[in-house]
């Protein structure tokens with residue numbers, strides 16, 4: 315089966331995913347596109363032999379031309395499209411964030427639980443990076459003993475002038491929160507944000523930030539965001555266990571930006587999603603629950619940035635549907 319994918323949002327990451335699906339991945343084709351700016355969608359469709367342009371995301375989701383939906387529009391629109399895909403019974407890959415509020419994430423979870431079927435996968439692509447997969451295997455082998463601390467550095471060379479201090483948490487550290495949950499196999503239960511001396515290259519932005527995050531078992535996750543570090547896009551990780559440490563393997567040289575660092579991970583992420591759909595399996599990647607958990611940690615982080623207090627992360631009970639997640 316060739317999976318017919320409809321893409322909602324043909325901006326930067328949407329067109330990048332379209333290129334990888336048509337250029338380097340197998341088992342799928344782009345059958346439909348839409349964008350808030352239809353002229354942009356039409357331009358993108360010109361290079362796609364089989365893609366119809368739809369006026370709205372809702373119309374695209376309802377079309378018989380579409381087997382599965384790729385949501386790559388602006389974050390606040392994600393809830394509407396993910397809910398519509400669930401209602402239509404179609405698998406949906408939603409770029410992060412799953413939704414911009416915890417309540418919206420809960421509505422998505424309720425709809426998926428009611429359908430009693432995992433239809434949603436969230437775009438936390440780090441889980442598909444070969445180095446992160448090796449680090450997880452090392453932790454799970456038991457060779458380090460119980461993990462005590464995970465250090466996660468997230469450094470960007472520069473950010474646009476529209477980047478706000480909250481974005482260091484909701485757009486940047488969100489990836490570190492997800493990967494820490496996945497590596498350690500635990501929920502995060504509290505966060506405290508500590509601003510460092512501001513980088514003078516940051517035009518007054520409160521940057522860097524350190525975040526001290528607690529896990530259920532009492533281990534700590536130390537996240538650093540530095541978004542004006544100039545020298546490149548530098549992602550680091552180190553797990554410290556009771557009897558050993560393991561470091562995230564990095565590329566031979568520091569990449570210029572995130573695309574260079576994570577292109578193979580994006581490829582693997584979407585290929586595994588396509589393969590699961592083609593075989594009729596539930597997606598095994600990051601679930602609605604994972605998207606929800608990341609959003610709740612972000613909300614607590616933003617609150618802590620304002621108050622400088624330790625803020626608890628309260629998730630509530632995890633529905634049984636998400637225990638089926640295997641990756």
Ligand code: NAP
Pocket residue numbers: 322323324325326327328348349350351354371386387388389391409410411437438439
């Ligand atoms: P972008 O370049 O602004 O693209 C978003 C596109 O969606 C724009 O063309 C926008 O049109 C369109 N859009 C907005 N509302 C829409 C609607 N209701 N229906 C259809 N199209 C709509 O943004 P981006 O950088 O690609 O980011 C898109 C999403 O991907 C964001 O949620 C972002 O966080 C996520 N992302 C994830 C990663 C990752 O590391 N996994 C990396 C980059 C981005 P207009 O411009 O006309 O509004």
